[in-house]
Amino acid sequence: xxxxxxxxxxxxxxxxxxxxxxxxxxxxxxxxxxxxxxxxxxxxxxxxxxxxxxxxxxxxxxxxxxxxxxxxxxxxxxxxxxxxxxxxxxxxxxxxxxxxxx
Amino acid sequence: xxxxxxxxxxxxxxxxxxxxxxxxxxxxxxxxxxxxxxxxxxxxxxxxxxxxxxxxxxxxxxxxxxxxxxxxxxxxxxxxxxxxxxxxxxxxxxxxxxxxxxxxxxxxxxxxxxxxxxxxxxxxxxxxxxxxxxxxxxxxxxxxxxxxxxxxxxxxxxxxxxxxxxxxxxxxxxxxxxxxx
Numbered sequence: 188x189x190x191x192x193x194x195x196x197x198x199x200x201x202x203x204x205x206x207x208x209x210x211x212x213x214x215x216x217x218x219x220x221x222x223x224x225x226x227x228x229x230x231x232x233x234x235x236x237x238x239x240x241x242x243x244x245x246x247x248x249x250x251x252x253x254x255x256x257x258x259x260x261x262x263x264x265x266x267x268x269x270x271x272x273x274x275x276x277x278x279x280x281x282x283x284x285x286x287x288x289x
Numbered sequence: 290x291x292x293x294x295x296x297x298x299x300x301x302x303x304x305x306x307x308x309x310x311x312x313x314x315x316x317x318x319x320x321x322x323x324x325x326x327x328x329x330x331x332x333x334x335x336x337x338x339x340x341x342x343x344x345x346x347x348x349x350x351x352x353x354x355x356x357x358x359x360x361x362x363x364x365x366x367x368x369x370x371x372x373x374x375x376x377x378x379x380x381x382x383x384x385x386x387x388x389x390x391x392x393x394x395x396x397x398x399x400x401x402x403x404x405x406x407x408x409x410x411x412x413x414x415x416x417x418x419x420x421x422x423x424x425x426x427x428x429x430x431x432x433x434x435x436x437x438x439x440x441x442x443x444x445x446x447x448x449x450x451x452x453x454x455x456x457x458x459x460x461x462x463x464x465x466x467x468x469x470x
Contacts, residue, residue: 206350210419214353218417226353260303264451 200237207233224273225262228255247283251276295406300450302411303356305442310340310361314408318363318441321404325397328389333371334397337364337427337435347426352438354417360442363401364423365394366433394436401439411444 189197211226235252238244244252254276261269290298315338327333339345339362348362349355355362372390398414405412415438423435 203346203350206422207353210351210422211353213419214417222353222417229353229356260448 197237197241200240204230204233204237221262221266224269225259228259228262228273228276232256232259251279290407295403297450299402299406300411300444300448301413302442302444302447303413303440304445305357305359305411306445307358308360308443310410310441310443314410315340315361315363315441317408318401318404318439321400322363322365322397325393325400327393327396331371331389331393333368333390333393335366335368335433337366337429338362339364339427344426348418348423348438351422351426352415352418354415355438355440356413357440357445358442359413359440361440363439363441364427364429364435365398365437365439366429366435367391367394369432369434391436398437398439405439405441409443410441411447413440414438415440 208230211230215223215226232252232255235244235248235255239249239252254272258269258272258276261272263269319336319338322334322336323332325334339348340360345359345362348364367390372387395414402412402414416436418435418438420435423429423438427435429435
């Protein structure tokens with residue numbers, strides 16, 4: 188059971204994440220195409236941080252967050268490497284999705 | 290450091306330690322900005338400086354281009370009254386100053402980043418933020434429009450320099466004095 192203050196904090200953190208995603212959506216209209224994937228990965232990274240602060244991020248998510256924190260910088264620097272990185276994320280998350288089914 | 294050394298040492302830093310940026314260093318950065326050249330010497334820049342962690346977090350929420358956890362932000366704003374603000378002025382000298390406005394802001398931002406390098410700080414120029422949202426969050430008066438954010442802090446790590454083209458590859462034509470090759 189969360190205290191009133193904890194609930195307020197969680198709602199505030201969720202609101203910040205929503206702001207980030209909405210502003211990213213607006214920005215992607217004008218910004219270079221390559222920024223889109225970066226914004227989505229940033230959103231996932233922020234979501235995992237939020238879950239982790241709530242004690243809801245498992246080892247898999249924490250590991251992936253570390254991967255994303257470094258791998259996202261391939262965007263704009265190494266296009267081929269970034270594609271390989273995002274392909275690997277897709278497979279890793281999909282496999283985890285299969286495993287997590289209940 | 291020699292000027293060219295500082296220029297070459299500067300990196301776009303997107304990962305910072307928790308160490309706070311000292312107020313006297315922030316003042317020096319603003320001083321560096323105000324010594325930038327500007328079209329017609331209009332000096333169209335004003336700044337908002339943000340230090341508290343939660344205020345930075347709010348700005349980050351509407352600024353996808355700010356990566357990492359900077360210890361301070363300098364938001365460079367253009368003063369509309371110094372550069373013109375409507376289409377009728379296009380083509381007039383005021384229209385021209387409007388055209389130069391973002392060039393001037395960019396030069397001021399570069400001065401900030403170079404001084405930051407000299408002071409041991411990491412910096413990153415950020416254009417990817419929502420101007421309306423930042424204006425709202427920081428209660429920036431209508432007269433000013435935020436054009437560029439410089440994120441600052443002590444670097445967690447310095448990224449490698451991306452490859453640069455050579456001088457030869459950069460020069461389209463070099464018209465030399467007669468007789469020189």
